[in-house]
Amino acid sequence: MKIRVRDVCKESRVFREDGVRLRHAIEEGWLRADTVEVDFEQIRIASASFLDEGIAVLALRLSLDEIKRKLRVVNLTEPDRRLLNELTLARARERRGFESATAGSD
């Protein structure tokens, strides 16, 4: 399944709410397809809020392996790709921290 960011978010790609729209589209595709491809068409985002809410927070409940296996992000500008990687790793660390805290409290 292919998602064009421009189709989902139109011209608004800065706010967390815009990111939520993108994530909902991804989550819908997640249930229906083996892989989900998100195409940024080289549009510059430069918003941590959008990339975090749209994609990175998936790592709060999915493993990085699962994300790598099922989600493809294409045509993202290089600075945005770097930012998205950083945000996703931060969310994955947050999840691991939460899991260890929960395990520790058992």
Place this chain on the structure above:
Amino acid sequence: VREFLNQIGFDKFANAGGSAPLQIEPGTLKLRQLDALDPLYVRSVAELLAQRVPGTSEEAQHTIELCLNELLQNVFEHADSRIGCFVQARWHAERENVRLAVVDGGIGIPSALRRKLVASLQRSGDDNVIIAAVTHRGISSRAGGRPGGLGLKLLREIAVERGGCVTVIAGNAKVIFKQTGPRIYKSPVFRGTAIEIDFRPTIPASPPGEEIF
């Protein structure tokens, strides 16, 4: 807020704000008052600064745009400021650094976090609340426990990684975050929040860590 702007030297830059075109003075964009995050304004500031600082690459322009977007989203998501905010952008071509400042007249970072009953911060002073907000991931005043709490940390990392610093003024504290860590200063009580990020956009980001995408 006017009084505070005057104290920190903003007032002399003040103009009518609104939707007037960007006005350039040597090294400074005239102070602008915003009542919402305007992505076109942010992009035009980033493009203009990138033209003014020699050697600024597309990546550096991206960094400037990212910083302004995060500073402004903080204001309009968390500050509860009836006057919106004031934005100041300056550049120093010789030192190749840019300074972006956003000042709002809202409730201030310490009150915003205490209002959300972040338990560990209830008895902390304004300085320590600011330090927690800027250095600890996951501390956010976003409603309903939704994800957040990355913006200020990201700004600090961007600035420090690029030879700069972040200054935060709120409540009775002023904290400057540098590579060596936070330094606390006393400040006249200010009910809103003022944040300035000072960095050299031409310094490249550190090598990427694990690649997910």
